[in-house]
Amino acid sequence: MEAMSYIIAAVPGVPSNDAALKTANAAIGAGFAYGLAAIGPGIGIGYVVGKAIEAMARQPEAAGMVRTTMFLGIAFTEALALIGFVVFILLGL
């Protein structure tokens, strides 16, 4: 993160005082937080949906139960991304 602040300070036209650097660091940190927080749920949702599709294709009579559980699983997994989003808006939006 310190290296990032040096890069920002080297960009012409960007004010290099401490407040500007702090703001820039917060924005960069928030971006990383949101991006990293969205990766995990993306993998998790893909896994949940993939397995649910497999289950429904094998056993269509259980599709209702599988879809209900899948929807709730997706929503719970998505909560992780929302927590990352809230960190993002509190840090640097």
Add this chain to the structure above:
Amino acid sequence: MSDDVSAFTSRLDGPAPELSVSNDMVRRGFIVAPVLIAMCGVIWNLDGALSSAYAIAIVLLNFSLAAALMATTARISLGLMMGAVMFGYVMRLALIFLAVYLVKNAGWISLPALGATIIITHLGLLIWELKFVSMSLAYPGLKPARPTSARHTPAKN
């Protein structure tokens, strides 16, 4: 030739359970909304109350959009449903970002109230719904009884 059922050509007709789960959560969201708005109003004043209402609207629309997307695409193909859920996840995150970004400089917005309400509403409604769904999955024959205004009386001969 394999006898396996292909997920790309299979489709699911009939009632969509996601819609009923989503409608339940929206209904419960309207029940808890006044409490959350009042709490945020006490902590963050009027700005907090307005931000809390906005956050609740975002969460409920997010649930409804996710359910509608899944219900619509499941009637076409399971493979399409998988794609729609994945791209829908990205799209809904982008829509939430846009919804917050558009009002971030508004005079009535309180970002801590907005963030806290998004997390609490999302998780709270899910846990509340999970209680009923897990009960119905464990005991499929049991359904919550709807209160009736008129008591059933056997016919007299």
